[in-house]
Amino acid sequence: MAVAAPSLGNQGGFRLSAKAQERLAGFTFILPALIIIIAFIFLPLLSAFLISFTNWNGLQPPTEAAGVGLANYARIFGLDGTTVVRDEFFVAIKNTFYYTLGVVPTQTILALVLAFIVNQQFLRFRGFFRVAFYFPSITSSIVIATIFLWLFNRNGVINGVIGGVANFLGLQYTPVTWINDANGIIHNFLRLFGLTARTAPAWMTETNVLGQTIWQWISGPSVTMLAIMLLAIWTTTGTMMLIFLAALQDIPRQLYEAASVDGATRWQQFRLITVPMLRPTTFFVLTIGLIGCFQVFDQIYVISQGNPAGTTKTIAWIVFRNLRDSQAGLGAALAFVLFVIIAIFTIFQRRLVGKTVQQ
């Protein structure tokens, strides 16, 4: 490429330097991708950002909407003295937080264990297990959510199995209404010790922090949210397993051989070779898990629509609801707040672990 073709060269006086030619060629090659990214990612992002400063209702062309400055953002954080939007936002923050806290560690650990198992040479039908574990990840989330809706039905398979086991052990089991139970699981746990909304100390039930009492803040995910969390774990673990599996197979055999020559036990090998070598992958898995959790939407849409009693409202869900209910400006602002939250967490994670990853 750097050698100029004589036929097009000197006569016309139009001649690019070798460096410019290379640059031009480079741009030409990335042009198709660049156009697609600009048209379908960058421009919509920009217009959403601009819309977040308007009162656009989503029904007229957006150019007809009036600018409202930072009013949408002020409503989200209750800086204008109103509480309705703020309270809903912080309920969504709480729900999303519990969801993430439950899903990310569980799916990461589970994925690592599964990857370790299907990576073993002695395991028969390895191919079958790899496909079986990965299958949920490539199935449409809407389809899976619909199937879970049946599984978690009050008369569904889950209650049937638990009931059967309880019966076998001679225990009494009252079927749980999985998809319509607003009780938080931490509340349920505390109830075992006799602590309920009525018996909790006043400082918990009276102190209002951002629209919810401390007692409400510590509710934990509702039973319905727990069902959705199980669904999410089941779906995404396969993808994470695949990533771990690839990383496991990238670890050079010589390291293990050298270690066993030095007399390291299997456990030492796992702790001192496998785990450190997987560290970059682990952080990758944690990061995409975190982002996916903060954006949880389709399962909510199919299973609970934010119900019961608002315990499955997530940030992405209230973004959607505002867009649908003719408050597109507010919805766009919420979407940007979500973006900032994700960005902060990702940057925080990088800072925290970036150096160890670099080694």
Add this chain to the structure above:
Amino acid sequence: MNKTFRFLAFAIAIALIAVAAVPSAQAAQTVNLVLMGWSSSPSENERLQKIVDDWNAANPDIQVTLNQVPDYDTTLQKSLAGGEPPDVFYVDSFRFLDLVRADALMPIGDKLTDIEDFYPALRNAFTANGQFYCPPKDFSTLALQINTEMFEAAGLSAPTTWEEMRAAAEKLTKDGVYGVVVPADFARWIAFLYGAGGSVTDDEFTKMTINSPEAAEALKFYTDLYIDGFAKTPADLGVGWAGEAFGKGLVAMAFEGNWIEPYLKDQFPDLKHKAVELPAGPAGKATMAFTVCYAVPMKAKNPDAAIKFVDYLTGAQGMKAWTDLGLAMPTRASLRQGWLEKFPNLEPYLNGAEYARKWQFVPGFQAVLDKVNEQLSLVMSENQTVSGALAEIERVGNEVLASR
């Protein structure tokens, strides 16, 4: 280098061809209209397609294409925001004021035939700023479904008051069957709110009026059915909606709209049941009307043709053809008699037209509806008191109304 230039020339040529391929304009003699709606059931879709086909055969100058889309609200929103709305589309009374405020609808009421014939409550549902915007295509009301087999076995007659309904629910709750199914849904409870003489807001939507003794009575009545164990929610019963619970014989009573009738006939043909008007509350009878109109957009390209078509659809002839299927009820009082002769069992639903309230609120009110549903389920699970729930709904509602 040579290759680079050849590639560039090729890329530019492709781009030029793409730009040059402008669609050639067609000579327009006939007007083409698009009617956009949602799809309800196969039989309804077929019937509507037939009505449109008949129109097309009779009006060669105005040809209509029926476009039934999934995810209707989003699709409509997109086409309105994009400035290319369909020529005629469905508007639910619930969404009506949103669209009026966005200046998306053309008021065509006064260009239609005999609008006095539409039931006043339904005309009112599509009237804003003193203008009748779009004619109601059909409507549904809530009524009480009773399982006649269970009622006869218990020696009960159809309840006509709240007290009778509660007594029936108590008596019929046995052997794993519950008296009634009560969804934690404002769209059902609101009929009881009106039956008790309560209201949600004042007439001008300036402030909430829901924190009243009447509303408290309605909320207590509705939730006590559940708390006292005579009622269950659809989810408790492991079903998707109240109609399914009723059809499966898990409950003896359900309050649903007339859409339940074809469903029961189709899915549970052996079920012995009948509809009666919702039991009267302390302040008399009340029910809800859910209705949809045929709207023409403000930016219509062919308003005259569209209005002519809408006038046919909602005129005596077009509406008769549509409602003779028995799924939805005619909105014209003049069609009442003929329709009832065909569907005598649906009379309780049609009677509701006389005293039904519209299901309609102001833009932004969805947050309040969510709050009501939330508080309903909290009261039912005894995590909230009746007065606490109403005070909370009032607080949120007043804030939403104030920020309009």
